[in-house]
Amino acid sequence: MLNTTFANAKFANPFMNASGVHCMTIEDLEELKASQAGAYITKSSTLEKREGNPLPRYVDLELGSINSMGLPNLGFDYYLDYVLKNQKENAQEGPIFFSIAGMSAAENIAMLKKIQESDFSGITELNLSCPNVPGKPQLAYDFEATEKLLKEVFTFFTKPLGVKLPPYFDLVHFDIMAEILNQFPLTYVNSVNSIGNGLFIDPEAESVVIKPKDGFGGIGGAYIKPTALANVRAFYTRLKPEIQIIGTGGIETGQDAFEHLLCGATMLQIGTALHKEGPAIFDRIIKELEEIMNQKGYQSIADFHGKLKSL
Numbered sequence: 001m002l003n004t005t006f007a008n009a010k011f012a013n014p015f016m017n018a019s020g021v022h023c024m025t026i027e028d029l030e031e032l033k034a035s036q037a038g039a040y041i042t043k044s045s046t047l048e049k050r051e052g053n054p055l056p057r058y059v060d061l062e063l064g065s066i067n068s069m070g071l072p073n074l075g076f077d078y079y080l081d082y083v084l085k086n087q088k089e090n091a092q093e094g095p096i097f098f099s100i101a102g103m104s105a106a107e108n109i110a111m112l113k114k115i116q117e118s119d120f121s122g123i124t125e126l127n128l129s130c131p132n133v134p135g136k137p138q139l140a141y142d143f144e145a146t147e148k149l150l151k152e153v154f155t156f157f158t159k160p161l162g163v164k165l166p167p168y169f170d171l172v173h174f175d176i177m178a179e180i181l182n183q184f185p186l187t188y189v190n191s192v193n194s195i196g197n198g199l200f201i202d203p204e205a206e207s208v209v210i211k212p213k214d215g216f217g218g219i220g221g222a223y224i225k226p227t228a229l230a231n232v233r234a235f236y237t238r239l240k241p242e243i244q245i246i247g248t249g250g251i252e253t254g255q256d257a258f259e260h261l262l263c264g265a266t267m268l269q270i271g272t273a274l275h276k277e278g279p280a281i282f283d284r285i286i287k288e289l290e291e292i293m294n295q296k297g298y299q300s301i302a303d304f305h306g307k308l309k310s311l
């Protein structure tokens with residue numbers, strides 16, 4: 001009922017983790033593999049291992065989350081070794097997603113060259129939207145730099161590649177980004193990353209709640225669903241059909257998932273709610289989405305995918 005075709009591969013369902021949540025270590029990744037998730041993705045890696053920002057750097061909130069992790073990860077080779085071992089041992093499983101987030105265009109190119117030359121046959125997610133490395137602006141908010149990087153990437157990279165984008169808030173920005181992205185043989189666009197540099201305050205302590213960046217951090221969860229849905233819909237209606245959409249942002253229930261699918265998402269990534277509930281969330285959300293589809297008389301996701309009505 002939830003069978004999903006994405007990047008010319010078959011998945012039992014559209015659900016997966018959002019990069020950064022429950023995917024830092026092999027233990028985390030193995031738990032996701034053992035869960036009901038249809039797919040899973042690694043923590044965005046840099047070439048070298050990184051400690052990330054000082055703690056506390058992640059807080060769950062009533063309506064979502066705030067984080068300024070600072071790109072902590074165990075280094076590119078750790079994740080490449082894992083995905084290569086995994087794809088050898090579990091050939092029958094669907095492809096795994098490998099996320100990278102270089103600290104510079106050169107570092108992104110270096111990692112993508114290693115992936116291109118490796119035996120990795122899964123899907124690569126180029127994260128252009130990490131908001132939490134002090135002094136490093138989000139690449140995807142620089143349209144020229146984004147176009148320049150993608151032009152260089154596609155002079156050598158031939159494996160399935162998607163880009164993880166930050167939220168945009170201006171229709172002209174959707175137009176500009178879509179025009180850039182439509183030039184390239186991208187497999188997908190993943191919208192959205194956290195809304196960068198929000199601020200959550202504890203009025204009792206009269207203080208911020210995370211240590212890095214004077215308390216400024218990426219906002220996720222229910223807070224960002226309207227923005228996430230808008231970005232999914234904006235790119236779905238602007239991108240060439242060969243570029244699929246992954247919907248990320250505010251997915252906590254089957255209804256949230258249904259809304260993202262209606263807007264045009266094909267795969268669905270869960271971050272904040274997965275952090276709060278753990279991998280068991282996939283069992284619950286699959287049942288909730290199936291229940292909604294039964295109530296509406298839909299046999300498959302194709303029956304309503306992208307069919308959001310205007311008034």
Ligand SMILES: O=C(O)c1[nH]c(=O)[nH]c(=O)c1I
Pocket residue numbers: 020044067068069070071072101127129130131132133193194218
């Ligand atoms: O701070 C992080 O590690 C982080 N945090 C986010 O909210 N999104 C990202 O892409 C990343 I790379």
